[in-house]
Amino acid sequence: MTDDIVKGLARAATSGISDALDRLGIAGQVHGIQPLDPDFALAGRAFTGLYQPVDVNGGTVGDYIDDVPEGAVVVLDNRGRTDATVWGDILTMVAANKGIAGTVIDGVCRDSKRARELNYPVFSRGRYMRTGKDRVQMTGIQVPVTLGEIRVHPGDILIGDGDGIVVVPQERAQEVLDLVNEIEGTEERIREQVQAGVALVEARKQLGYHQLQTKR
Numbered sequence: 001m002t003d004d005i006v007k008g009l010a011r012a013a014t015s016g017i018s019d020a021l022d023r024l025g026i027a028g029q030v031h032g033i034q035p036l037d038p039d040f041a042l043a044g045r046a047f048t049g050l051y052q053p054v055d056v057n058g059g060t061v062g063d064y065i066d067d068v069p070e071g072a073v074v075v076l077d078n079r080g081r082t083d084a085t086v087w088g089d090i091l092t093m094v095a096a097n098k099g100i101a102g103t104v105i106d107g108v109c110r111d112s113k114r115a116r117e118l119n120y121p122v123f124s125r126g127r128y129m130r131t132g133k134d135r136v137q138m139t140g141i142q143v144p145v146t147l148g149e150i151r152v153h154p155g156d157i158l159i160g161d162g163d164g165i166v167v168v169p170q171e172r173a174q175e176v177l178d179l180v181n182e183i184e185g186t187e188e189r190i191r192e193q194v195q196a197g198v199a200l201v202e203a204r205k206q207l208g209y210h211q212l213q214t215k216r
């Protein structure tokens with residue numbers, strides 16, 4: 001299920017959402033996590049999972065996937081670990097079949113070919129073949145997690161495109177959406193003016209381009 005705020009934000013580019021977050025003083029830009037394919041895009045509310053290194057009790061990549069609702073984004077916090085995966089082709093296949101919106105990993109994934117074949121958007125810190133099975137332990141499901149420096153609570157909205165991922169806190173989502181629409185509208189007017197022959201320096205000055213993202 002995709003609600004109206006998610007649909008509205010999904011129409012925007014991550015660059016516009018980033019500028020709106022800057023203006024509102026909200027930290028939501030995820031640094032260093034990129035799509036497996038630059039054409040991948042996703043939008044949806046977070047379903048979160050947290051990993052720790054395995055201890056004497058052993059561990060694996062987790063069996064949460066059947067609980068993830070259609071339209072959600074799976075957000076996996078493996079603490080930036082790049083030497084063991086927490087996502088691969090079997091999870092991709094199941095998630096794509098269920099209509100899950102995509103997966104964002106603070107870590108790495110494997111079997112990346114399947115994600116491209118099924119056009120299932122996976123965003124990660126990279127690709128690697130070595131499994132997290134016997135190396136990680138899932139210590140939390142639907143708990144607050146981090147993607148790099150950015151906190152994600154279950155239900156927060158993630159938007160991803162070829163430029164990366166932004167996280168919009170659910171409490172501020174309407175405010176962010178209103179501001180993104182305003183910023184993108186202003187940028188469109190700048191493009192129209194330039195196409196009509198106005199000098200870019202003039203169009204930018206008139207419409208306040210350089211301050212669109214400035215915190216008020």
Ligand SMILES: O=C([O-])CC(=O)C(=O)O
Nearest residue numbers: 085087088089090091131
């Ligand atoms: O070990 C993993 O990262 C999971 C995996 O390959 C899969 O789900 O196909």
Ligand SMILES: [Mg+2]
Nearest residue numbers: 088089090111
């Ligand atoms: Mg696999």
